[in-house]
Amino acid sequence: MDYVVGGGVSGITVADRKGARVIEEKAELGGIHAPVDLGVLKVPGEPVLSDSVCGDFNAIDFTPRIAFEKDEYLEEKICGGSCPKWLTLSNVRYLVLPKFERHSWIRARVRRIVGNRAFTSLSKSLEFDRLYVAAPPQELGLSGGDYVSAAVIIALVRAWDKDWDIKVSGDTSKLYTRLIHVPFGEHHLLYVEKYYRNYPPSWDRIKSDVKRFEKLDLDLISIDFRYRIIKYGILIPGSYERVDLADNVRLCGRFADWTNPGFCESIRLAQEC
């Protein structure tokens, strides 16, 4: 049996191509963009903003009003090098609404790979013929690289009256870096992203910054909100230490070359794996 570790868009693409079974640790498939339960409804964990459509995912026309602020400091503020294209995309045309429904996948965390066995959080190990890894290799006991994490507040809000939909801020006096407003049926979603290296910031501090600088009181305008951490948000290119893997184990997607492809590019990379 062939398996794919990681149920993000890369892992799902590889699994479809190779007829392999996905092993995913979280309760939902989709990785960064997996649905998050807001009580009244499920919303994308991160929206996919794109200048093109790809795969067989649903996309709606969406041309957001984008405001950049002190973007010359962006790399210094969060990436420490070149920032991913998806972060500063200025010609957004589509909002992709991915659905990640699959018939069968295994919910487990892979902890270690020894020979042709994957040791997981389940009581027994899984024997594989081929193993595709579309998850951070260091989580599996393989070598890894540096990364920047993202703390994200997802708020379901009643109305939206700002003159922008996306604001990208390189201002180092603000904790947050990106705010994204997207329509969602009869509702509006607001994503507030803070990128960090070491310790996750408290969501109270992020909220108070948003209130102070953007005059947006999340406690007042939100119907509901969630706080989530995306540990491997931005991978620092060049920091990955390669190790020799067995012939039947292969890294796929962004974790293979330790770069930061967008959603559509991730699908392309995974198709080539």
Ligand SMILES: Cc1cc2nc3c(=O)[nH]c(=O)nc-3n(C[C@H](O)[C@H](O)[C@H](O)COP(=O)(O)OP(=O)(O)OC[C@H]3O[C@@H](n4cnc5c(N)ncnc54)[C@H](O)[C@@H]3O)c2cc1C
């Ligand atoms: C905050 C943010 C916003 C983005 N916004 C956009 C955008 O607007 N437009 C765009 O084009 N691109 C965007 N991207 C980039 C793009 O979506 C990603 O490159 C792509 O989704 C990566 O998918 P992936 O499957 O490679 O990785 P991931 O989505 O990270 O999937 C990895 C999966 O592996 C699982 N996993 C990890 N460890 C284990 C383990 N030990 N055992 C089992 N499972 C494990 C994780 O739970 C996860 O589901 C964004 C990225 C980030 C971080």
